[in-house]
Amino acid sequence: MDVKRIINEMTLEEKAGMCSGKDSWRLKSVERLGVPEVMVSDGPHGLRKQMEKGDHLGMNDSIRAVCFPTACATACSFDRELLHRLGEAIGEECQAENVSVILGPAVNIKRSPLCGRNFEYFSEDPYLASEMAKSHICGVQSKHVGTSIKHFAANNQEYRRMSCSSEMDERTLREIYLAAFESAIKEAKPWTVMCSYNRINGEYASESHRLLTEILREEWGFDGYVMSDWGAVADRVTGLKAGLDLEMPASGGLTDAEIVEAVRNGSLEESVLDQAVERILKKIAAYAENRQKAEFAFERHHELAREIETESAVLLRNEDGILPLKEDAKAVFIGLFAKEPRYQGGGSSHINSYRTGSALEAKPGVRYAQGYTLEDQPNEALLAEAVQAAKESEVAVIFAGLPDAFESEGYDRSHMRMPENQNELIRRVAEVQPNTVVVLHNGSPIEIPWENDVKAILEMYLGGQAVGEAAVALLYGKANPSGKLAETFPMRLEDNPSYLNFPGDGKTVTYAEGLFVGYRYYDAKKMAVRYPFGHGLSYTTFTYRDLKLSRKTIQDTDTLTVTLQVKNTGKMAGKEIVQLYVADHTKTAVRPEKELRNFVKVALEPGEEKTIEMTLTKRAFAWYDPERKDWYASSGEYEILVGSSSAKILLRECVEITASRAPSLRIDSNTPIGDLLKDPALAPIIAEYQKKIAEAFGQSDSEASKEAISEEMTYQMIVNLPLRSLRSFLQLQPGELEALVKRLQEARKEA
Numbered sequence: 001m002d003v004k005r006i007i008n009e010m011t012l013e014e015k016a017g018m019c020s021g022k023d024s025w026r027l028k029s030v031e032r033l034g035v036p037e038v039m040v041s042d043g044p045h046g047l048r049k050q051m052e053k054g055d056h057l058g059m060n061d062s063i064r065a066v067c068f069p070t071a072c073a074t075a076c077s078f079d080r081e082l083l084h085r086l087g088e089a090i091g092e093e094c095q096a097e098n099v100s101v102i103l104g105p106a107v108n109i110k111r112s113p114l115c116g117r118n119f120e121y122f123s124e125d126p127y128l129a130s131e132m133a134k135s136h137i138c139g140v141q142s143k144h145v146g147t148s149i150k151h152f153a154a155n156n157q158e159y160r161r162m163s164c165s166s167e168m169d170e171r172t173l174r175e176i177y178l179a180a181f182e183s184a185i186k187e188a189k190p191w192t193v194m195c196s197y198n199r200i201n202g203e204y205a206s207e208s209h210r211l212l213t214e215i216l217r218e219e220w221g222f223d224g225y226v227m228s229d230w231g232a233v234a235d236r237v238t239g240l241k242a243g244l245d246l247e248m249p250a251s252g253g254l255t256d257a258e259i260v261e262a263v264r265n266g267s268l269e270e271s272v273l274d275q276a277v278e279r280i281l282k283k284i285a286a287y288a289e290n291r292q293k294a295e296f297a298f299e300r301h302h303e304l305a306r307e308i309e310t311e312s313a314v315l316l317r318n319e320d321g322i323l324p325l326k327e328d329a330k331a332v333f334i335g336l337f338a339k340e341p342r343y344q345g346g347g348s349s350h351i352n353s354y355r356t357g358s359a360l361e362a363k364p365g366v367r368y369a370q371g372y373t374l375e376d377q378p379n380e381a382l383l384a385e386a387v388q389a390a391k392e393s394e395v396a397v398i399f400a401g402l403p404d405a406f407e408s409e410g411y412d413r414s415h416m417r418m419p420e421n422q423n424e425l426i427r428r429v430a431e432v433q434p435n436t437v438v439v440l441h442n443g444s445p446i447e448i449p450w451e452n453d454v455k456a457i458l459e460m461y462l463g464g465q466a467v468g469e470a471a472v473a474l475l476y477g478k479a480n481p482s483g484k485l486a487e488t489f490p491m492r493l494e495d496n497p498s499y500l501n502f503p504g505d506g507k508t509v510t511y512a513e514g515l516f517v518g519y520r521y522y523d524a525k526k527m528a529v530r531y532p533f534g535h536g537l538s539y540t541t542f543t544y545r546d547l548k549l550s551r552k553t554i555q556d557t558d559t560l561t562v563t564l565q566v567k568n569t570g571k572m573a574g575k576e577i578v579q580l581y582v583a584d585h586t587k588t589a590v591r592p593e594k595e596l597r598n599f600v601k602v603a604l605e606p607g608e609e610k611t612i613e614m615t616l617t618k619r620a621f622a623w624y625d626p627e628r629k630d631w632y633a634s635s636g637e638y639e640i641l642v643g644s645s646s647a648k649i650l651l652r653e654c655v656e657i658t659a660s661r662a663p664s665l666r667i668d669s670n671t672p673i674g675d676l677l678k679d680p681a682l683a684p685i686i687a688e689y690q691k692k693i694a695e696a697f698g699q700s701d702s703e704a705s706k707e708a709i710s711e712e713m714t715y716q717m718i719v720n721l722p723l724r725s726l727r728s729f730l731q732l733q734p735g736e737l738e739a740l741v742k743r744l745q746e747a748r749k750e751a
């Protein structure tokens with residue numbers, strides 16, 4: 001397609017029409033100019049292609065497809081290659097079904113465990129979320145099908161999601177909420193970005209020039225098209241000017257007419273419209289010109305769904321090595337989810353699975369008791385049957401978790417508890433059966449009051465249509481658990497950093513915890529949690545040794561290489577997720593205790609040892625400096641922490657960084673003297689004054705003076721004084737302060 005020529009030949013109406021959907025899922029064609037009609041579909045963990053009369057809330061059926069594990073599960077794999085394969089499979093399905101863009105992945109940060117959509121999101125950590133998204137995007141797009149990374153941005157709750165304003169400071173926005181998008185967009189180059197419903201600091205994401213143009217395109221180099229979330233457009237022309245190219249779904253021609261009118265009356269430059277059309281057409285061409293013959297490989301992809309889930313499930317607890325179970329152990333499977341697993345969430349990502357692999361089917365002949373219903377009412381008959389079966393067995397495996405109604409797109413949870421009838425079942429079974437194992441199916445953390453009553457807990461999350469097969473493989477040791485938590489399980493909801501500010505008052509929600517989301521908060525508060533970020537057990541054991549840094553001192557422009565040895569010291573082949581965190585000891589900015597900056601998942605045979613290598617660049621050390629509007633890694637000492645979870649740091653080494661630029665410093669009459677003293681170019685100038693103030697404060701060499709006010713006290717008082725206070729304490733002449741400020745500013749410029 002000759003996009004430029006087509007745009008030249010399009011009428012104004014055709015161009016405006018190109019900027020909104022034809023219906024729920026299709027873009028408009030312009031047949032006379034050879035622009036084909038293309039389709040987009042949800043995602044992200046399977047193809048939700050709706051035919052006629054499509055709606056986007058999951059009410060109308062979609063074609064039969066394969067439901068892969070949801071993002072809350074796949075993030076726990078920490079496996080870039082696996083996510084790439086997931087993406088490839090989805091890309092092939094899109095080619096088979098003629099879908100040009102699959103909507104996702106969704107990378108919003110899990111700020112609160114209550115967000116109804118957490119099951120679709122990867123993590124509380126932006127680095128992990130972005131890494132997973134990157135692989136997913138590259139996988140899909142390797143099949144010449146586009147992705148739409150979503151929901152851009154700061155859309156972390158469902159409550160009033162279409163109007164509520166997420167209020168936060170610039171560092172929090174950059175370091176946590178935008179960071180989840182940033183490297184995925186820069187490195188994986190998604191064809192499209194979906195802007196979110198909400199407002200950010202008062203402005204709709206769909207109307208934010210800063211977000212959709214300055215940050216996304218000018219800073220990050222995004223060159224695809226931005227589409228709105230379904231119904232996220234408030235003012236169409238403002239949105240178009242801000243960088244929102246495609247409105248979805250159809251607007252019934254209303255907003256197309258607004259665009260036409262705006263061009264006619266001169267309030268919108270036609271070139272802005274042309275640019276949006278160009279971005280959309282380029283991606284239509286990328287799809288249409290690279291069609292591939294593909295088949296929807298149902299069975300192969302079912303197998304892949306099982307494999308991905310097996311690699312993603314997290315063994316949270318395993319007392320006395322009760323797992324893996326012996327094949328011939330006299331076991332009973334208890335709980336409706338053994339028969340009818342909950343394996344996906346509700347809403348726009350809901351897949352019409354062509355088949356389900358339950359645990360009961362995967363373990364034919366095993367005894368079964370239903371135990372509970374999804375109504376959350378105690379059912380004495382079911383309870384009694386389950387308790388009896390547990391008594392008569394050697395081991396009871398309870399399949400429990402959250403029913404559909406507990407978590408979905410569209411609303412948030414109001415608590416973090418499991419249904420009481422399931423808690424009761426687990427307590428009653430554990431009372432009679434010391435060998436009780438719980439297998440969890442949930443999209444988000446839960447409170448686990450019965451933790452110490454059971455021997456093992458296997459977290460399957462919402463594990464896709466083959467979840468039962470994966471669970472049985474893991475329970476019986478056909479596979480070794482290797483997932484680690486992509487989010488913290490707090491003891492109770494009240495411990496969560498957003499607790500006092502979630503979900504806000506409906507108009508605004510204040511992100512008062514700032515950077516301290518998830519483990520960043522629990523770490524800083526030294527707070528006990530149920531299971532820390534990065535936690536996950538295995539049937540084998542690993543040792544870490546010999547951490548080496550390529551250099552002890554680096555420039556902020558250098559790359560640091562970190563190596564270590566990891567060995568499988570147990571008897572079973574297994575995979576370990578080695579996590580690298582960085583701690584900033586320079587004390588130049590408010591920083592979390594440590595932040596995840598790299599990871600590797602390594603497969604090891606029993607007795608095998610491998611060298612792990614990870615690299616770090618400036619960004620791994622940097623914070624976002626709002627004053628400079630850029631990332632900054634301060635000079636000084638940082639620690640490289642390597643561990644098997646955020647709470648289990650096994651090796652550490654320090655590195656010294658030299659910043660290539662001085663830290664930002666605004667010099668005016670309010671600048672604290674302490675900040676000036678830190679700068680080598682300014683310290684000599686300000687030192688004269690420092691001495692004079694010390695004298696003015698009465699510091700002398702006499703013993704009496706030293707006793708009354710120590711040198712340290714004087715020093716502390718002085719460093720906290722703003723420059724202007726020299727006026728009062730040193731009786732400066734008129735104009736002297738201004739001259740000093742100027743001198744300092746010039747000295748800084750020269751340095």
Ligand code: BGC
Nearest residue numbers: 042056057103150229230348
């Ligand atoms: C959701 C998106 C989804 C879209 C289309 C919206 O309600 O927020 O994630 O892609 O609908 O179904």
